[in-house]
């Protein structure tokens with residue numbers, strides 16, 4: 001029998017459930033309820049056998065150029081990967097090697113802790129304040145790097161850019177990663193700071209605002225030096241991370257900006273309406289700038305609600321963790337899906 005000390009000890013990240021049935025209302029993994037742009041589907045229908053037969057472009061130059069043009073940065077400042085999970089994992093591996101503690105919030109994207117453990121990175125979880133805000137002055141202590149989402153997940157709260165900048169500017173010798181998975185739904189991006197701060201990495205994903213979670217596309221932007229080191233690590237691990245299908249459909253998505261803006265607009269509109277309806281039903285929540293709402297009912301237990309919703313084929317997310325066990329994270333779906341959710345909640349709350 002193989003001795004256990006040969007194995008890497010890990011506690012894996014637990015993603016939200018992906019039910020096999022099609023007749024469920026799926027509000028548990030922050031996916032986009034709308035299809036990707038028509039251009040994406042057309043590009044897909046024109047992909048020829050060479051895209052399958054041949055290795056993809058290891059530099060992913062078409063997609064890198066498209067993203068660079070879109071954000072008006074030069075392409076030496078862009079790195080792409082297989083979803084932002086891949087990009088973030090590569091960043092952890094590349095930038096968090098000092099041995100000093102890496103800092104991230106106690107309530108945040110659960111994968112940070114998993115990567116830190118996987119890569120044997122020393123870290124400290126910094127408590128959010130009682131209203132779930134990130135406190136910039138808590139990030140001035142000696143550290144080996146910093147990572148946080150803005151807007152934060154699962155709270156949905158966005159930090160104003162001047163507070164984000166306070167964290168970046170006070171840590172010039174360490175890399176600060178701002179995970180902007182949800183920034184398209186609200187808040188001011190740190191991208192405008194990339195030219196001024198050589199320690200900043202901003203990550204983005206096609207999974208939420210671009211309706212392409214299944215295609216696995218993510219990217220980050222930062223100073224040329226950081227991006228070049230990141231590429232060296234990537235090419236020391238796997239040269240061909242992105243499939244040609246992902247590259248081509250990713251380019252098509254970025255090209256269709258008007259569709260993108262329209263879909264994001266629809267989701268934020270539905271989010272604001274949902275906030276009002278949830279308030280009327282007795283829920284409270286941090287004021288979300290993302291495509292989900294992190295809500296707590298004034299009387300009914302979150303786990304009880306979670307189970308009742310699930311029995312009624314409505315999937316939301318519940319985290320059984322000390323500070324947030326009273327909350328449900330509800331993804332913004334279509335108008336109809338939110339109506340079904342709210343109708344069910346109304347009835348359930350009246351009868352319990």
Ligand SMILES: *Cc1c(COP(=O)(O)O)cnc(C)c1O
Pocket residue numbers: 030082083084085086109149153179181204205206207213217218
């Ligand atoms: C969804 C999410 C990601 C990862 O998204 P990918 O699908 O891997 O691109 C990263 N960070 C946060 C905060 C997320 O919510």
